[in-house]
Amino acid sequence: MQILPLTQIGEVGPGDDLAALMIAALDAEGIVPAAGDVLVVTQKIVSKAEGRAVDLATILPGARAIELAAITRKHPPLIELVLRESTDVLRAVPHVLITRHRTGHVMANAGIDRSNIGPDGADLALLLPEDADVSAEALGARLSDHYGCPIAIVVSDSFGRPWRYGVVNVAIGASGLPALLDRRGLPDRDGRPLEVTQIAVGDMIATAAGLVMGEGGEGIPAAVVRGYSWSAPARPAAALVRALAEDLFR
Amino acid sequence: MQILPLTQIGEVGPGDDLAALMIAALDAEGIVPAAGDVLVVTQKIVSKAEGRAVDLATILPGARAIELAAITRKHPPLIELVLRESTDVLRAVPHVLITRHRTGHVMANAGIDRSNIGPDGADLALLLPEDADVSAEALGARLSDHYGCPIAIVVSDSFGRPWRYGVVNVAIGASGLPALLDRRGLPDRDGRPLEVTQIAVGDMIATAAGLVMGEGGEGIPAAVVRGYSWSAPARPAAALVRALAEDLFR
Numbered sequence: 001m002q003i004l005p006l007t008q009i010g011e012v013g014p015g016d017d018l019a020a021l022m023i024a025a026l027d028a029e030g031i032v033p034a035a036g037d038v039l040v041v042t043q044k045i046v047s048k049a050e051g052r053a054v055d056l057a058t059i060l061p062g063a064r065a066i067e068l069a070a071i072t073r074k075h076p077p078l079i080e081l082v083l084r085e086s087t088d089v090l091r092a093v094p095h096v097l098i099t100r101h102r103t104g105h106v107m108a109n110a111g112i113d114r115s116n117i118g119p120d121g122a123d124l125a126l127l128l129p130e131d132a133d134v135s136a137e138a139l140g141a142r143l144s145d146h147y148g149c150p151i152a153i154v155v156s157d158s159f160g161r162p163w164r165y166g167v168v169n170v171a172i173g174a175s176g177l178p179a180l181l182d183r184r185g186l187p188d189r190d191g192r193p194l195e196v197t198q199i200a201v202g203d204m205i206a207t208a209a210g211l212v213m214g215e216g217g218e219g220i221p222a223a224v225v226r227g228y229s230w231s232a233p234a235r236p237a238a239a240l241v242r243a244l245a246e247d248l249f250r
Numbered sequence: 251m252q253i254l255p256l257t258q259i260g261e262v263g264p265g266d267d268l269a270a271l272m273i274a275a276l277d278a279e280g281i282v283p284a285a286g287d288v289l290v291v292t293q294k295i296v297s298k299a300e301g302r303a304v305d306l307a308t309i310l311p312g313a314r315a316i317e318l319a320a321i322t323r324k325h326p327p328l329i330e331l332v333l334r335e336s337t338d339v340l341r342a343v344p345h346v347l348i349t350r351h352r353t354g355h356v357m358a359n360a361g362i363d364r365s366n367i368g369p370d371g372a373d374l375a376l377l378l379p380e381d382a383d384v385s386a387e388a389l390g391a392r393l394s395d396h397y398g399c400p401i402a403i404v405v406s407d408s409f410g411r412p413w414r415y416g417v418v419n420v421a422i423g424a425s426g427l428p429a430l431l432d433r434r435g436l437p438d439r440d441g442r443p444l445e446v447t448q449i450a451v452g453d454m455i456a457t458a459a460g461l462v463m464g465e466g467g468e469g470i471p472a473a474v475v476r477g478y479s480w481s482a483p484a485r486p487a488a489a490l491v492r493a494l495a496e497d498l499f500r
Contacts, residue, residue, distance in 0.1 A: 001462050003251040091498045098498070106413035162412060162499040163356035164420070164490050166430050166450030168457065180416050200416030201461075207418065208458035211451075211478050212251050228461050240414050248341045248348070249412040249499045 001227035004031055005212040005220045012221075014051035019142035021049075022222060031224055035149040038225040039139075040209035043128055043157040043172060044113065045221040046135050052127040054081060072097045078112065081125055085110035090250060101128065104241035105172055107159050129155065132173025133236035140175040152176030154225075155237070156206035156213075162249065169210030171202030171237045178232040179203075180239040201230065202237050251477035254281055255462040255470045262471075264301035269392035271299075272472060281474055285399040288475040289389075290459035293378055293407040293422060294363065295471040296385050302377040304331060322347045328362065331375055335360035340500060351378065354491035355422055357409050379405065382423025383486035390425040402426030404475075405487070406456035406463075412499065419460030421452030421487045428482040429453075430489040451480065452487050 008028035009021060022041070026033060033039065047053070061069065061076035065083055069076035071092045079097065083089075086099035090106060101110045111128040129135045136153040143151040155173030160166075171179055179202030209223040244250075258278035259271060272291070276283060283289065297303070311319065311326035315333055319326040321342045329347065333339075336349035340356060351360045361378040379385045386403040393401040405423030410416075421429055429452030459473040494500075 001253040003253070003458070093498060096498070100413075161450075161492075163350075163492050163497060164450060164453065165492050166448040166453065166490060168418075168450050168454050170414070198416040200411075200414060200418050203414065203416065204418050204457050204461050207454050208253070208461055211454050211458055211475075225461075240416060242411075242413050242415050247413060248343060248346070 001208075001225070003208055003212050004029065004224040004226065006031075006222040006224070007220055009045070009219075009221055012045040012048040014048065014053065016049045018046065018049040019139055019146070021045075022139070022143065023146055025222060026224070033143065033147045033149070033151050033224065034226075036152075036226070036229060038152040038154055038177060038205055038228065039143065040154045040156050040206055040213075040223050040225060041139070042213065042221040043111065043132065043155055044126065046129050046132065046139075046155050046173070047126050050129050050135065052129060053124045054127060056081075056123045056125050068092050068097065074109075075114075078109070078114065078125055081112055081127065082110040085112065085127060088250075103128070103131065103172070104238065104244075105159075107157070111157055111172070128157070128172065133175065133238055134173075136173035136175035136236070144176070150176055152234075154179075154202055154206050154209070156209060158210070169203075169206040169213075170200075171206040171240060174202040174235070174237040176234050177201065177205070178230055178235045179237045180235050181230070181232055200240055201228075202240055251458075251475070253458055253462050254279065254474040254476065256281075256472040256474065257470055259295070259469075259471055262295040262298040264298065264303065266299045268296065268299040269389055269396070271295075272389070272393065273396055275472060276474070283393065283397045283399070283401050283474065284476075286402075286476070286479060288402040288404055288427060288455055288459075288478065289393065290404045290406050290456060290463075290473050290475060291389070292463065292471040293361065293382065293405055294376065296379050296382065296389075296405050296423070297376050300379050300385065302379060303374045304377060306331075306373045306375050318342050318347065324359075325364075328359070328364065328375055331362055331377065332360040335362065335377060338500075353378070353381065353422070354488065354494075355409075357407070361407055361422070378407070378422065383425065383488055384423075386423035386425040386486070394426070400426055402484075404429075404452055404456050404459070406459060408460070419453075419456040419463075420450075421456040421490060424452040424485070424487040426484050427451065427455070428480055428485045429487045430485050431480070431482055450490055451478075452490055 059077035061080040065080035088100040132155040140153040158167040184197040309327035311330040315330035338350040382405040390403040408417040434447040
């Protein structure tokens, strides 16, 4: 398996044609995508292209945002945006605000990012895409059409974990591959039912790509994962979101 | 970056020389490890080589194990082993038992596995290595000596996540690389302090390797991750364990 970084992507702005940018970046690396290749793109460039930046100066924080901003010591307009993007607040302590995003993904700050917005964007916050599975689907359709073969897409974001330090990349959007692979009912080598029955393939591919993309200042917002094979039907990243009724750690 | 599966590893048994098995498997694939290569091995073969299999028929469950077995509908002797290997029970509901392993890692069943033990091992349970960081250190020393260059090691296991379906591989042991990479204080491209400050490199490498190793019945218990570069000092997988005082979801 290979992971190929796409280094030739400049600053992405609202309204940019992400598929055209990706095709140009693939060209620049001399990569010709083939069936089974997965293009991983960071949430950040998808959000930027979709115009999801919000000027924090235009956001008036409500009472709940002001209260949570005091607890978390974060910027009240930012917290207001987090609340608008969330259905539930799981934890709020100094410097930490963990919510359930309206798409169901549990993460810090509803995935809203204030870093790396661009030199002129001091007061901008970048929201997640409206629906990253839809973004992945659209990007995949364009690329599959262009290259004449199915290209899978993963939209990645970096998440913390409750009992482990450090972030890892996970999938918040996916198309063309089984983001969640269900192996329930299959026997293991000794004929016993498998104890591990579902594999978070979308997350694993996002994480693998994250190793070459880096975090923060590196500016490598996309990579191709080549040589991972699957036969199960495609499932979006929404399949990775654990049902609320099964949340033991709310 | 490349991820190369080691397919030529047979059944591993107690007392086997894991370093010798890895060298033979690398030879069989024609892989000559070089500086910067990371050898990822599953917890399962490390535990088997270290003789961590326990005959469940010899385990007498105590009152607490019997109580938790009734709640979780699991085998009482298995639960007794889980409790002996754990410092805390985080959640116990039907079919789910999440504990804090004595090494600090929070996971299902204290990482104890009943599948894939071998055709004659119907009543065997496989514990985690005594200390997977120590296992990684020992294996790394042997391989580095053999190949005449530093070889990093990651011992991987598959973990569930509280808010996401599916397992991913993480690092429970590491040597020769920064399992946790600290970037606090570094500015992003726009000169702002990075919001994401710690990266779980050990977990990410384990996850990437997991894509080629598969889960359950595939029998690919090791892989080489080639082309990931780092300059930070090595830190063991213990660095990935969040301090108890910072656990918001106990």
